[in-house]
Amino acid sequence: MFMNAMNLRPGQELREFDVFRDGEHKTASGRVTSNDRERLGTIKAILAAARPEEKERWRQLEHPVSHKLIQQGVPPFEVRPGDSFMRGGRRYIVQTVPYNVGDLGQWTIYYCDERSDV
16 A cells, blocks of 8 residues: 655665676586676665664674665565675675565565675
8 A cells, every 4th residue: 555655865765786696616626616697687675784783783693794775575586695786886795584574575675795805
């Protein structure tokens, strides 16, 4: 009923992110390399910095996060930890299982770590 009734501040608009999954390939010696990326699709989400409490909580669980992406609804494909959201040369790696608030399917939160070195 109120699906489109959102009040956003400037800079919090829905942005498109391409979702990629690293592919695993083995060399002749059996070493696993991840060179290929498989494109899963595109989602629209709000990019926000993680609060200090969230950063500390996930750091203690050995999953450092710097940002969260908040998507309205659920994605049409499965997003797993290790998948990447890319937008404009910036890469956000999903650190945890996506959080579906209240299991209602209205909002999905992805806790991510921004990485520029990979």
